[in-house]
Amino acid sequence: MQPVFIGDVQGCGSELDELLERAGGRFGAAGFEAWLVGDLVNRGPRNHAVLARVRELADAGRARCVLGNHELGLLAAALGIRPVGGSDSIGDLLERDDLDDWIDWVRGLPLVLTGVLGERPFAMVHAAVHPDWTLAELEAAARRVEARLREGGRGPLRRFLASSPADDADRDLLGRLTSCRSVSREDAAWSKLEPGDGRVAWHEAWARRRHDYGIVYGHWAMQGLHVAPGLRGLDTGCVHHGRDHDGFLTAWIPDAKRADPFALPDEDFVQVRAHERYYRDPPTPPVANS
Template sequence: MTTYAVGDIQGCYSTLRKLLDKVSFDESKDKLWVAGDLVNRGPENLATLRYLRGLGKQCIAVLGNHDLHLLAIAAGARNPKRNDTIEDVLNAPDRDELLHWLKHRPLVHYSEKKSCIMVHAGIPPIWSEKKCLKHAAELEAAIQGPDSDAFFHNMYGNEPATWSKELEGIDRLRIIANYFTRMRFCNAKGMLELDSKGNTPPSGFAPWFLHNHKHSKKTTVIFGHWAALEGRVFKSGYEALDTGCVWGGCLTVMRIKDRVRFSVDADG
């Protein structure tokens, strides 16, 4: 059995299948970790969700910001944006089953055995692995619970920008979501700056992975989200896997045991 981790698929199903063929992925015994943003902006979102769901326990996928956006639209909390491409999912006969499956994906996956933690955007420098899992569980409960629509109606926004254990309600849930699914830049105390999307940090901030972290130095953090990095962070213990497939770049998978990467160019 071999475990692979793949970056943002974003509905690029045909490219995903070519990439898995390249590594001779065995659906019966190999495992695929997906670092969030399974859907949106790409052309084959329905096929992507059906395939990943069909892998059953062989697939571990975490939620990204585009996945949460799809769930918010499905809940009637948001209208589709001009560049969204998720109509195929929303109009599918198996829509409810697929959305139920997506809603029950974790925000964070931690494997002590493999010394890896996977998240879509990143983990704040102020949280250990234990705290990450604890706060991820809080948000997962809200997303999967009977009041999930209330969360999706109030999910969007950049405030609060700084974590406090005193936060409650939607403010607490929103900053947890922003850490795990939207973060690029923050300061050493975990204050977020969510407006900048390139590689140049605004004054007083730095890429989240460059700060001193409370998580174990033995733990490798696997993440996606930040296509502008082109898969490079130049810091040991961090693996960026979003290589901009949906923007005409490539889709990248990493073999967990030795960190060897394989890529295929985007279709089209």
């Protein structure tokens, strides 16, 4: 089935509907599978509608999704680990009678999905991978942290999410997979911040290792669409529309007949311009790693 990789939706439900409709027009409703890079929710207006749409498609075998930092933020708010702030728009989920059911669905999302495009193995992750990891090491790390997210009731989940990355290696891995933008040149320690001060983009460090697998990711709206050999970064900031540029929801629809769909040039993108101006407030500066 034709994979359609979709960038960060963040509650932009009408743009997701349009993108899925366009994919359906091209491949038929049952002729494609949506692969979503995570951050389905927050900042945008239709969080429950987006989760419900993706869950319905996933249950029908027509969508797959990895967990993003905003899904973790939803869990943390629902579990009382953090207050709901001014830039949060997840009230439509937090106030629902079936919130418990959504917590269980979200905590069960994978952190990494893998497959093969043409002859090229690849992984999809929300933010980043460790520059040194092989695909097998990446999968092993993801499976270990997924098990931590799923084990036990609310208590163990709350304790794991609230733990410090410095004290719990799995919590540190969770942060790298869902929130990292840059790594230190020295020891590849991860940071949420843009490159600078001895840090380079995580994918720059990763690319130097000449890995044999490709990566599809999101999370980095300020960077925008990233098309490089082996790398497809799909967060084009739909929910930031009106900030200082237009926001788009981007899909990568690779031609699987190519031996390496991750090679350049590559024009296989479809973009839906944001339907509304969502961005109003000044950006919240990133805080310490979590």
